[in-house]
Structure formats: structure tokens, C-alpha cells
Amino acid sequence: MKLLDSGFRRNDNKLFFLTFYDIASPKTGGNMAGKKKGRKISGKKAGLSPGSLVYVGSRTDEPVRISIMDYDADRIDEIPEATLDDIKKCMARDSVTWVNVSGIHDTAIVEAVGRLYHLHPLALEDIVNTRHRAKLDDYENHLFLVLKMVIQEPETIRIVFEHVCLVIGPDYLISFQEREGDVFGPVRERLRKTKGRIRKSGPDYLGYALMDMIVDHYYEVLDQLGEEIEAIQEEALSNPTAKMRRAIHDARRQVVVLRKTIWPLREIVAGLLRGESKLFQDGTMIFLQDVYDHVVQVIDTVETYRDLLTGAMETYMSSVSNKMNETMKVLTIMATLFIPLTFLAGVYGMNFKYMPELEWRYAYPSFWGIVLVVFLAMLLWFKNKNWL
Numbered sequence: 001m002k003l004l005d006s007g008f009r010r011n012d013n014k015l016f017f018l019t020f021y022d023i024a025s026p027k028t029g030g031n032m033a034g035k036k037k038g039r040k041i042s043g044k045k046a047g048l049s050p051g052s053l054v055y056v057g058s059r060t061d062e063p064v065r066i067s068i069m070d071y072d073a074d075r076i077d078e079i080p081e082a083t084l085d086d087i088k089k090c091m092a093r094d095s096v097t098w099v100n101v102s103g104i105h106d107t108a109i110v111e112a113v114g115r116l117y118h119l120h121p122l123a124l125e126d127i128v129n130t131r132h133r134a135k136l137d138d139y140e141n142h143l144f145l146v147l148k149m150v151i152q153e154p155e156t157i158r159i160v161f162e163h164v165c166l167v168i169g170p171d172y173l174i175s176f177q178e179r180e181g182d183v184f185g186p187v188r189e190r191l192r193k194t195k196g197r198i199r200k201s202g203p204d205y206l207g208y209a210l211m212d213m214i215v216d217h218y219y220e221v222l223d224q225l226g227e228e229i230e231a232i233q234e235e236a237l238s239n240p241t242a243k244m245r246r247a248i249h250d251a252r253r254q255v256v257v258l259r260k261t262i263w264p265l266r267e268i269v270a271g272l273l274r275g276e277s278k279l280f281q282d283g284t285m286i287f288l289q290d291v292y293d294h295v296v297q298v299i300d301t302v303e304t305y306r307d308l309l310t311g312a313m314e315t316y317m318s319s320v321s322n323k324m325n326e327t328m329k330v331l332t333i334m335a336t337l338f339i340p341l342t343f344l345a346g347v348y349g350m351n352f353k354y355m356p357e358l359e360w361r362y363a364y365p366s367f368w369g370i371v372l373v374v375f376l377a378m379l380l381w382f383k384n385k386n387w388l
Contacts, residue, residue, distance in 0.1 A: 050121070050122060050125070051121030051122055051124070053110065053124055053125060053128055054107070054125075054128065055104065055105050055107055056128065057104070057105060057128070057131075057163070057178060058130070059105075060103070060105055062105075064101065064102065064104075064105070064109045065081065065101075065103060065180055066081075066082045066083070066086075066087070066099065066100070066101050066113075067079065067082055067099075067102070068082040068086055068087065068097060068099055069097075069098040069100075069191055070090045070093060070096070070097045071095060071098075071191055072094075073199050076191060076192060076199070078192070084112055084116065087116055088116065091116070091117075091172070094171075095171070096171055096172070096173070096203050097171065097172045097173070098174075098175070098191075098203075099172065099173070100175045100177070101113060101174065101175070101176045101177070102177050102179060102180040103178070103179065104127055104130075104165075104176050104177070107128055110124060110127055110128055110176065111124060114127075117167070117169060118141065119139075119144075119167060120137075120142075120144070122137075123137065123139060123142075123144040123165075123167065126144070126146055126165065127165045127176045130178055132146050134146050134264035134267075135264060135268065136267070136268040136271045136272065138276065138277050141169065142167050142169040143166075143168040143207075143280075144165070144166075145165065145168070146163070147166065147211070147265065147268075148162070148163065148164070148265075149161065149163075149164045149177075149183060150162075150214075150258075151183060151217060161261065162177060163177075163178050164176070166207055168204060168279055170202075170203075170279065171202070173203040173206050175210065183214065184213055186213060187210060190209070201283070201284070203279075204279055204280040204281055204284045205281075205283075205284050205287070207280075208287045208288055211265075211269070212287075212291050212294070214265075215265070215294045216294070218262060218298045219294075219298065221258070222258070222302070225251070225254065225305060226301075226305065228251060229305055229308050229312070232247055232248055232251055232309070232312050236248065236313075236316040236319060240320045240323065245313075245316060248309060248312050248313050251309055255305050255309060256306075259302045259306070262295065265295050266292070266296065266299060269291050269295055272288050273289060273292060333382060333387065333388065337375060337378055340378070344367070344370065348367060
């Protein structure tokens with residue numbers, strides 16, 4: 001598993017690490033299935049021709065799972081464990097077919113599904129490349145979207161990103177995911193339990209619903225991150241330690257990762273809103289506008305968090321500087337108080353034979369009396385100057 005970022009999380013007056021990962025993670029709220037750790041495969045595509053299918057992602061032994069939801073306004077057929085033959089049967093029907101492929105490490109299956117729907121080779125190449133940035137491509141007979149799904153685990157403190165691809169055609173939608181489990185559970189429930197707009201609309205509306213769920217989960221992550229930033233701001237002012245400086249830097253890196261992930265999504269939705277594709281109906285555009293507004297809000301929130309963290313760093317540096325100044329002030333006052341005392345001790349500590357005060361009977365108590373008077377006088381003077 002490739003670590004993207006880490007930070008601190010505050011809970012019960014303590015700070016914990018908050019971590020970003022770039023693949024899906026253990027079970028999340030009933031929608032996430034178990035995930036196995038892996039490591040990145042790199043350097044496998046150099047010199048290959050365009051359209052070559054080479055999986056770039058985390059090693060895994062999990063089987064690829066295909067599920068189908070075939071529906072129209074009056075009925076819905078769901079196949080949790082589907083095969084390519086099941087896909088062919090759905091293609092012959094006059095309905096909307098949602099094919100979900102969980103696991104893209106098996107390039108043969110990805111290629112077989114792409115062959116059934118005549119997907120462009122470049123789209124298939126991007127599907128199996130988990131490092132690809134979010135984007136939108138129009139291949140005339142289908143739209144291809146690369147998205148990044150963000151999920152925060154409820155029982156741990158990790159935040160994970162998963163590579164998700166959507167292929168939207170005239171009567172079908174194909175979703176490709178790195179692993180089993182996603183954030184699309186509410187969309188599936190709407191398809192099962194309602195005969196409303198989602199069942200009466202085409203795959204363009206289904207694509208909108210999936211994008212909307214992805215954006216909504218950014219809100220959940222940002223809410224949690226906002227709490228972390230608030231805790232950081234409090235700690236930066238009250239307890240500016242080296243640990244807090246690291247927490248601020250880590251939180252800033254988290255914001256950068258979120259910013260890099262969400263900005264391309266704005267371009268994708270804006271491209272769909274331009275209405276250049278005939279696959280998206282006019283009735284879906286108003287809903288896409290809502291998604292665009294949400295994306296803009298997420299971007300504004302990310303920018304606000306970045307400014308807050310910049311302010312938190314400035315507060316931390318100011319607090320550290322003030323703390324250092326207070327320390328230097330105390331040390332300077334202590335040194336200043338002892339300067340005249342050191343002078344007196346040095347004078348009467350000289351080893352001269354003829355010093356009349358040394359032979360005086362009350363010389364010793366007089367010396368301590370003078371020292372005490374000088375010390376108290378300097379304390380009162382400092383107090384009068386508001387230096388203490």
C-alpha cells in the first residue's frame with residue numbers, strides 16, 4: 001500500500017496520526033469489503049504501444065467480481081455474481097444496464113468487457129492505470145470518466161483514495177473499481193426500492209447519481225479534517241511544540257492531496273455541462289449543475305483549510321517566538337539582578353592585604369545587607385518598569 005500522506009487526529013485531548021492511502025481499505029459502514037495490502041507496480045509500461053493493457057496498481061490475489069443491475073421503470077433484475085454471458089443477455093434487452101467490475105488487476109476480464117461494449121483501447125488502458133488523474137474523454141459512442149473515490153474508515157483513522165472509472169453509453173453504465181466495496185450503496189438501494197426518477201431515467205442520470213455520491217463523501221472527509229484543523233489551531237496557540245509543527249505540515253499535505261484530487265472533478269463536470277455529448281439529456285443537466293456547485297463548495301472549503309493551516313503555522317511560529325522571548329526575558333532579568341551582586345562579591349573577593357573593611361567586626365553582615373538592599377531595589381525598579 002502506498003502511503004500518500006499522514007497527519008494528526010485529536011480525540012479525547014490527544015493527537016493521533018491521520019493517514020491518506022491510495023487504495024481501498026478495510027470494511028467501511030457495510031459498503032466496504034475487506035482489502036488486502038499490496039505494493040505498487042511501476043515501470044511496466046515503458047516502450048509499449050498506446051492501448052496496451054498493463055495493470056499499474058497494488059498487487060492483490062482477490063478475484064474479480066462482476067455485478068449487474070438491469071432495470072427500467074417497471075422492473076429491476078440484479079445479478080450479484082455475473083458472467084460475461086449475463087452481460088450479453090442484458091445487452092439484448094431494452095433497458096438500462098449497470099455493470100460493476102470490482103477488481104481491475106485482471107486485464108483479461110477488463111479487455112473482455114471492453115470488447116463486448118466496443119470500448120476504446122485508450123480508455124481500457126486508463127482503466128487499469130490507478131495512477132491516472134481524474135479526467136473526461138468523449139469517444140462518440142460512450143463517455144469515459146476517471147474519478148477518485150475518497151473514503152474514511154469509521155473504526156480507524158485512515159483516509160483512502162480508490163481509482164474509479166465510469167463508462168456511460170446509450171443504454172448502459174460500466175463502473176470499474178480497484179477493489180470490492182464502494183460508496184454507491186445508497187444508489188443501489190434507490191434502484192431497488194423506488195420507481196422514481198432514477199428508474200425512469202437513462203444511464204446519464206445514473207452516472208450523475210454515482211458522481212454525486214463520490215462528491216458527498218468528500219464532504220464527510222472535509223468535516224473530519226476541519227475538526228483536526230480546529231484542534232491544531234488550539235494546540236498551536238496553547239502548546240506550540242515540535243510535534244505540533246509536524247502536525248501542521250502533515251495537515252497541509254493532506255489538503256494538497258485533496259486539492260489535487262478534487263480540482264480535476266470540477267473540469268469533468270464543467271465539460272459535461274457544456275452539453276457537447278448527446279449521451280447526457282437536457283433533464284440531467286440541472287442535476288449536474290448541482291454536482292458542480294458541490295464541487296465548487298468542496299474546492300472553496302479546501303482553499304479555506306489551506307489558508308487556516310497557513311495561519312496556524314504563523315500562529316505556531318509567533319507562539320514559539322513569544323515563548324522564546326519570555327524565556328530570554330527571564331534569563332536576562334536574572335542575569336541583570338546578579339550583575340551588581342557579582343561586582344560586590346568580586347571586589348571583596350580580591351586577595352589584597354590592606355582592605356580595611358575585612359578587619360571590621362560587622363563587615364560580613366554589612367556585606368549581606370548591602371547585597372539584599374541592592375537586590376530588592378532592582379526588583380522594585382523592574383516592577384515599576386513593568387518588566388516583571
